[in-house]
């Protein structure tokens with residue numbers, strides 16, 4: 001049985017916080033038996049109240065500096081890698097959740113880690129090279145139409161550095177004349193997307209992820225893989 005109350009935090013140091021909370025609110029309608037609390041997280045105390053967390057887009061270097069200043073970096077690492085709570089990073093959030101990042105400023109940048117991948121920041125160029133592409137996200141379920149992927153100074157996963165097959169590639173994009181890039185990955189409790197579902201008004205990825213959160217916590221959660229299903233509580237494949 002999933003718990004009846006679940007608190008989902010959105011790291012609110014900078015970036016697209018309210019957009020995520022708006023879509024989480026809409027997505028929560030798919031799980032009427034669960035009471036969700038959505039919480040903006042700026043302190044270790046607030047993080048400790050959370051069962052799951054979204055790390056939004058923004059600027060990963062800034063986010064890391066602010067997180068360090070607020071004493072949040074170590075608690076975040078513990079949340080993701082020791083307590084194995086469900087976490088989703090979008091864009092800069094994906095960068096934060098990678099074990100390695102290239103194209104970082106001199107001296108590198110601090111990361112939370114959790115995904116055994118190396119990301120390449122700003123793969124597609126600057127803000128003006130932002131683009132939208134239809135993505136086939138099979139994990140949303142059979143017969144689901146394409147998902148509008150919004151890419152803004154987006155990173156990609158340039159290499160999976162996990163030798164044990166724990167990193168699952170859940171989405172790719174191919175720009176004309178370029179190689180296919182990995183833009184959605186999952187490793188156990190950690191999910192990352194290069195794109196911004198919170199900017200589309202399409203609730204499907206949020207609903208799917210909340211379904212994973214419900215399942216993970218219902219199964220005793222910690223350390224369990226996320227579930228691939230239809231996002232409406234129907235059990236799918238467990239990785």
Ligand SMILES: NC(=O)CC[C@H](N)C(=O)O
Pocket residue numbers: 056057058059060061090091092093095121122152153154155
């Ligand atoms: N939209 C975004 O989150 C941009 C991410 C940013 N380019 C970074 O590296 O961290």
